[in-house]
Amino acid sequence: MLSIIVAKARNNIIGKNNQLLWHLPDDMKRFKALTTGHPVIMGRKTFESIGKPLPNRENIVFTTNPDFSMEAENVKVVHGIEEIKEYIDSEENAFVIGGAMIYNLLLPYTKVLYVTEINKDFEGDTFFTKINEEEWKEISRQEGPADGENDFSYEYVVYKRIKNVWIWSWRNNSRKTKTPCKYVHGECVYSE
Numbered sequence: 001m002l003s004i005i006v007a008k009a010r011n012n013i014i015g016k017n018n019q020l021l022w023h024l025p026d027d028m029k030r031f032k033a034l035t036t037g038h039p040v041i042m043g044r045k046t047f048e049s050i051g052k053p054l055p056n057r058e059n060i061v062f063t064t065n066p067d068f069s070m071e072a073e074n075v076k077v078v079h080g081i082e083e084i085k086e087y088i089d090s091e092e093n094a095f096v097i098g099g100a101m102i103y104n105l106l107l108p109y110t111k112v113l114y115v116t117e118i119n120k121d122f123e124g125d126t127f128f129t130k131i132n133e134e135e136w137k138e139i140s141r142q143e144g145p146a147d148g149e150n151d152f153s154y155e156y157v158v159y160k161r162i163k164n165v166w167i168w169s170w171r172n173n174s175r176k177t178k179t180p181c182k183y184v185h186g187e188c189v190y191s192e
C-alpha cells in the first residue's frame with residue numbers, strides 16, 4: 001500500500017527552486033523513523049534534490065528518460081505507474097516522498113497521508129494538492145516540538161482515505177464501454 005509523506009506550508013507550498021523551504025530537524029527525524037526499512041518512491045527532481053539515495057530504503061525513482069540510470073544497488077528507476085503495481089497491491093507500506101508531480105500522480109492510489117502542517121505561509125513554486133475532506137479523514141494530530149530555530153509552529157497530521165477516487169474513463173475505445181478506473185494523467189491504468 002502507498003502512503004504519502006509530505007511537509008507543507010499553510011498555503012500548501014512544498015518547495016522552491018527544487019529545494020525545501022524550511023529546516024525542521026524533528027520532522028527530518030520523524031521522516032527517517034517512519035520510512036526506514038520501507039521503499040520510498042520519488043520523482044527524478046526530488047531524487048536529484050536529495051543528492052544521494054536514502055540509506056536503508058529501496059529508492060524508487062520516476063523518470064520519463066529511458067537513459068536515466070543509477071549504479072547504486074538500492075535504487076530502482078521506473079518509467080510508469082504499472083512498474084510500481086506490486087507496491088500498490090502489497091500490504092507492506094511504501095512511502096511516496098514527493099515532489100508535487102509524483103504526489104499528484106500517486107495520490108489516487110494512496111491510503112494514508114502523513115502531513116507535517118506548518119502554520120505559516122511560504123513563497124514557493126511547488127504545491128501539495130488541497131486535501132479533500134470527502135476523501136480523507138483526519139485520524140490524528142500532534143503538535144510538533146519547537147526546535148528553537150523556527151518562528152513557526154507545526155503539527156503532524158495523519159489522514160486516512162475514506163473514499164476511493166473513481167472516475168469514468170474510456171478504457172476500451174473500440175467497444176466504447178465505460179469502465180471505472182483509477183485514473184492517472186488521462187489514462188485508466190488500474191481498475192478493480
Ligand SMILES: NC(=O)c1ccc[n+]([C@@H]2O[C@H](COP(=O)([O-])OP(=O)(O)OC[C@H]3O[C@@H](n4cnc5c(N)ncnc54)[C@H](OP(=O)(O)O)[C@@H]3O)[C@@H](O)[C@H]2O)c1
Pocket residue numbers: 005006007008013014015016017018019020042043044045046047049062063064065068078079080081097098099100101102103105126185
Ligand atoms: N515539502 C516536502 O515534503 C517535499 C517533498 C519532496 C519534494 N519537495 C519539493 O518538491 C519540488 C520537486 O517537485 P516537482 O514536482 O518539481 O518534481 P518531482 O515530482 O520530484 O519530479 C518530477 C519528475 O518526475 C518524473 N515524472 C513525473 N511524472 C512521471 C510519470 N508519469 N512517469 C515517469 N516519470 C515521471 C519526471 O522526470 P524526468 O524529467 O526525468 O522525466 C519529472 O520531471 C522540490 O522543490 C522539492 O524540494 C517537497
